[in-house]
Amino acid sequence: MKKPDLVFIPSAGMGHLASTVELAKLLIDRNEHLSITVLIMKFPFETKVISNTDSQAEASDSSIRFVELTKDESASQTASPSLFLYQFIEDHKSRVRDVLAEISSSASFDLAGIVIDMFCTSMIDVANEFGVPSYVFYTSGAAMLGLVFHLQSLRDDFKEDVTDFENSKVELAVPTYINLVPVKVLPSGLFDKEGGNMFLNQAKRYRETKGIIVNTFLELESHAIQALSNDKTIPPVYAVGPVLNLKGSNGQNQETEIIMKWLDLQPDCSVVFLCFGSEGCFDGDQVKEIAYALERSGYPFLWSLRRPPPKGKFESPGEYENPEEVLPDGFLQRTAEVGKVIGWAPQAAVLSHPAVGGFVSHCGWNSTLESVWYGVPMATWPLHAEQQLNAFQMLKDFGMAVEIKMDFKKKFLEPSTEIVAADVIEKAIKHLMDPENEIRKKVKGMKEKSRLALNEGGASSASLGSFLDDVIDYIQ
Numbered sequence: 295m296k297k298p299d300l301v302f303i304p305s306a307g308m309g310h311l312a313s314t315v316e317l318a319k320l321l322i323d324r325n326e327h328l329s330i331t332v333l334i335m336k337f338p339f340e341t342k343v344i345s346n347t348d349s350q351a352e353a354s355d356s357s358i359r360f361v362e363l364t365k366d367e368s369a370s371q372t373a374s375p376s377l378f379l380y381q382f383i384e385d386h387k388s389r390v391r392d393v394l395a396e397i398s399s400s401a402s403f404d405l406a407g408i409v410i411d412m413f414c415t416s417m418i419d420v421a422n423e424f425g426v427p428s429y430v431f432y433t434s435g436a437a438m439l440g441l442v443f444h445l446q447s448l449r450d451d452f453k454e455d456v457t458d459f460e461n462s463k464v465e466l467a468v469p470t471y472i473n474l475v476p477v478k479v480l481p482s483g484l485f486d487k488e489g490g491n492m493f494l495n496q497a498k499r500y501r502e503t504k505g506i507i508v509n510t511f512l513e514l515e516s517h518a519i520q521a522l523s524n525d526k527t528i529p530p531v532y533a534v535g536p537v538l539n540l541k542g543s544n545g546q547n548q549e550t551e552i553i554m555k556w557l558d559l560q561p562d563c564s565v566v567f568l569c570f571g572s573e574g575c576f577d578g579d580q581v582k583e584i585a586y587a588l589e590r591s592g593y594p595f596l597w598s599l600r601r602p603p604p605k606g607k608f609e610s611p612g613e614y615e616n617p618e619e620v621l622p623d624g625f626l627q628r629t630a631e632v633g634k635v636i637g638w639a640p641q642a643a644v645l646s647h648p649a650v651g652g653f654v655s656h657c658g659w660n661s662t663l664e665s666v667w668y669g670v671p672m673a674t675w676p677l678h679a680e681q682q683l684n685a686f687q688m689l690k691d692f693g694m695a696v697e698i699k700m701d702f703k704k705k706f707l708e709p710s711t712e713i714v715a716a717d718v719i720e721k722a723i724k725h726l727m728d729p730e731n732e733i734r735k736k737v738k739g740m741k742e743k744s745r746l747a748l749n750e751g752g753a754s755s756a757s758l759g760s761f762l763d764d765v766i767d768y769i770q
Contacts, residue, residue, distance in 0.1 A: 296400075296401070296402060296403055296404040297327060297328065297329040297357075297402060297403055297404065298327070298328055298329065298403075298404050298406035298765065298766065298769045299328075299329040299330070299331055299397050299403040299404060299405055299406055300321070300328065300329070300330050300331070300406050300407055300408070300409055300765060301330075301331045301332075301333065301393070301394065301397065301405070301407070301408045301409070302314050302317075302318060302330060302331070302332045302333065302408075302409045302431070303333050303335075303390065303408060303409070303410045303411060303414050303417050304332070304333075304334075304335075304411045304414075304431070305335065305379065305383060305411040305412070305413040305414055306335045306336060306337045306379075306382065306383075307337070308572055309433070309571070309572065309658065309660055310411050310433055311332075311334065312539040312660070313431075313433050313509055313537050313538070313539065313660060314332060314411070314431060314433075315332065315358070315539065316537045316538060316539050317431060317507070317509075317534065317537050318330040318332060318358050319358065320534070320537065320758060321758070321762065322357045322358060324758060324759065324762055325762055325766075326357070328357065328406075328762070328765075329357050329358075329359075329403055330357060330358045330359075331358075331359050331360075331361060331393065331397065332358065332359070332360050332361070333361050333363050333386075333390060333393060334360055334361065334362045334363060335363050335365075335382070335383065335386050336362065336363075337382075361393055363386045363389045363390065363393075364389060365382070365385045365386055365389075366385050366386065366387070366388045366389060374488060374489075376483065376486045376488050376489025376490075376492070377488060377489060377492060379413055380413065380416070380492055383413060383414050383416060383417070384416050387416060387417070387419075387420060390417060390420050391420055391423070394408075394420060394424050394426075395424075398424060404769055405424060405426050406426065406765050406766075406768060406769050407421065407426045407427040407428060407429060407504070407765060407768060408420070408421045408426065408427075408428050408429070409428075409429045409430075409431050409507065410428060410429070410430055410431070410503075411430075411431060411433065412430060412431070412432050412433060412434070412496065413496060415430075415495075415496045415499035415500065418499055418502055418503065426768075427503075427504040427768055428502075428503045428504065429503055429504055429505045429506065429507060429761075430500050430503050430505075430506045430507065431507045431509075432506055432507065432508045432509065433509050433659060433660075434509070434659045434680050434684075435508070435509070435510045435514075435515055435518065435659055435662075435684065435687070436470060436508050436510045436515040436518035436519050436522055436531065436533060437468075437470040437471050437515060437517075437518040437683070437687055437691070438470075438659075438680050438683055438684070439470070439506065439508060439518075439522065439531075440468060440469055440470025440471070440518055440521055440522055441468050441470060441471070441475070441480075441683065442493070442494065442496070442497040442500075443497050443500070443501075443522075443525070443528060444466070444468045444469065444470075445484065445494055445497070446494040446495075446497040446498050449491075449494055450494075450498065456484055456485070456490060456494070457484070457485050457486075457487050457490060459477045459480070459485075460477070460485040462477055463476070463477070464476075464477045465477070469521040469524075469525070470515075470517070470518035470521045470522065471517075471518070471686075471687065471691055472517050472690075472691040473686075473690045473691055475683070475686065476686075476701075478682075478701045479682040479683050479685070479686045479700060479701055480682070480683070481493075481678075481679055481680050481682070481683070482678070482703055482705070483679075500528075500529070501527060501528065501529065503529050504529060504530075504764070505529050505530045505531070505532060505761065505764060506528070506529055506530070506531050506532070507532045507534055507761060508531055508532065508533050508534070508535070509534070509535040509536065509537045509659065509660075509663070510533050510535045510536070510663075511533055511534075511535045511536060511743070511744060511747035511748075511753060511754045512533055512747065512753035512754070512757075513740070513743040513744070513746075513747060513753070514666065514692075514740060514743070514744070515533070517691070519531065519533050530760075530764075532757045532758070532760060532761040533753065533754060533757050534754050534757050534758045534761065535663060535747070535754055536663040536664075536666065536667055536744050536747070536748070536754075538642070538660065538663055538664060538667060539642070539660075540642045540646075540664075540667070541642070549636070549637075549638065549640070550640045550643055553596070553634070553636060553639070553640065553643075553644065554643065554647065556596070556634050557596070557644070557647045557649045557650070558647075558649070560594050560649035561649065562648045562649060562651075563648070563649070563650070563651035563729065564593065564594050564649060564651055565593070565594045565595060565596055565647075565649045565650050565651060565652075566588075566591070566593050566594070566595045566596075566650075566651065566652045566653075566654060566723055566726065566727055567595070567596045567597075567598075567639075567644055567645065567650050567652065567653050567654070567670075568584070568588075568595065568596070568597045568598060568654040569598040569639045569641050569644070569653070569654075569655065569656075569661075570598070570600070570655070570656040570675070570677065571655075571656045571658045571661060571677075572610060572611075573610060573611065573677075574600065574611070574656045574677055575600040575601065575602040575603075575611040576602070576710070577602060577710065578620045579713055580710065580713055580714065581599065581620045581621065582620075582621070582622050583713060583714060583715055583716040583719065584597070584716075584719060585621050585622050585625050586622065586716035586720075587716040587717070587718075587719035587720040587723060588629070588633060588719075588720075588723070589625065589628065589629055590716065590720050591720050591723045591724055591727075592632075593632075593652075593723060593724075593727050594632045594633060594649075595629075595632070595633045595634070596633075596634050596636065596639075596644065596650075597633065597634070597635045597636065598636055598637065598638065598639035598641075599614065599617055599620075599635050599636070599637065600612065600613070600614075600637065600638075601613060601614045601620075613637035613638065614637065617635050621635070641661065641664065642664055642668075645664055645665065645667075645668040645670050646668050650668075650670055651670070651671075651727055651729075652670065652671055652672075652673065652723070652726040652727045653665050653670045653671065653672045653673070654672075654673045654675060654698065654722075654723070654726070655672050655673070655674065655675065656675060656676055656677045656681050657672070657674050657675070657676045657681040657682075657684040657685040657688065658679075658681055658684070659680070659684055662684050662688060663744075665737070666694075666737065666740050666741060666744050667741065667744050667745070668741065669737050669738045669740075669741030670737065671694070671695065671696065671726060671731065671733050671734050671737045672688065672694075672695045672696070672726075672737075673695065673696045673697070673698050673722045673723065673725075673726045674688060674689060674695050674696070674697055674698060674699075674700055675698045675699060675702060675714070676699075676700070676701075676702055676703075677702065677703070677704050678703065678704060678705065682700060682701055682702075682703065685697070685700045686700055692736070693732075693733065693736060694733055694736050694737050694740065695733065696722050696725045696726045696731075696733060697722065698714060698718065698719055698722040699714050699718070702714060
């Protein structure tokens with residue numbers, strides 16, 4: 295008997311790939327007769343993708359296989375920066391066809407459908423060619439999904455030009471948000487006519503799919519999930535989260551051990567942890583303001599400080615050989631007893647440690663879910679993409695975070711034109727670390743709900759079961 299095989303196509307980048315692998319593992323755990331193939335697209339500057347994926351998959355069995363795709367160089371055209379990602383994905387289409395053809399002609403597998411990342415909608419065409427259903431795996435939250443549908447409808451049904459909103463004080467009534475959404479927290483890419491239109495075109499194509507899997511859970515985003523369910527123009531939504539890679543990559547064991555031993559020496563809930571994701575970094579002037587704030591706040595701190603990439607280079611932030619070159623004179627000596635400056639951070643491991651009492655974060659969706667999972671309250675410092683919206687939601691809709699700056703924006707891998715002053719950062723850290731802060735109680739309550747959601751009988755577990763039933767029904 296052939297095994298049904300689901301093909302996952304995440305977009306490039308560890309954030310998207312990590313949650314895809316975790317979802318694949320959840321599905322395999324629920325149905326041992328299922329097989330999953332994960333297709334990997336790799337940016338030229340990403341060197342750790344395959345090793346990280348291999349270490350993630352160790353816990354799974356041979357039911358998950360990985361295929362690294364090579365780019366079709368002959369198909370490549372020069373894309374503008376705002377269309378780079380979409381063109382990059384398009385250039386992998388012919389190789390995806392090859393893999394699907396191989397599965398379709400296999401004696402062992404029955405192609406059950408494809409699950410595409412939120413940016414990979416051009417792959418719906420390939421699914422259609424093979425006559426199989428396509429599903430979206432939306433790696434942001436349900437409210438953000440509702441926003442892109444709302445903006446796409448404004449453009450296509452009401453002929454509104456979203457780029458006209460730029461720099462205005464307009465507030466949008468978006469069904470998936472409880473409060474009016476100020477335009478200043480929308481992703482800056484939406485205001486680029488070419489890139490913004492392409493982004494909304496993705497949402498238009500979501501409507502063609504058989505279902506949308508969202509990395510969220512009912513108790514966190516009940517309002518947004520209900521709003522999506524009420525809209526009959528949107529395919530079924532499966533809220534299956536929080537889908538998290540809590541073990542992280544195994545390639546940093548020595549560094550992790552040093553960090554965890556340092557945390558072991560700190561009192562419970564005393565440490566403020568600063569980490570801005572795999573692509574988060576600041577220029578020297580902003581680094582100094584953060585340092586002054588930490589020193590004045592008096593709290594023990596663990597700070598993941600990353601070096602910005604060379605100007606004009608499209609690559610991830612790196613490590614400082616000597617952080618003193620960017621920190622205020624004498625800072626490391628003065629804070630040696632209370633603080634630790636590190637490079638790469640094992641974020642999930644740090645957040646799970648009882649010494650950590652607050653998290654200064656860029657508000658990426660994975661990081662937001664991790665802060666909830668571990669019950670660590672967050673101070674919001676979004677940088678780009680949809681992070682400002684995540685910050686807005688945590689602050690205004692949920693009342694579960696402290697604001698550093700909700701609408702801070704810096705272009706991807708580019709210097710910021712804005713500096714957040716030390717006194718603003720210091721004030722937010724003190725509020726965040728206050729043991730009597732009501733936000734702390736709310737986050738602790740949501741921590742319990744996040745774990746129940748995935749247990750048997752929980753809302754996310756039931757939603758995952760419904761999705762699997764749909765996949766198996768197609769094969770039968």
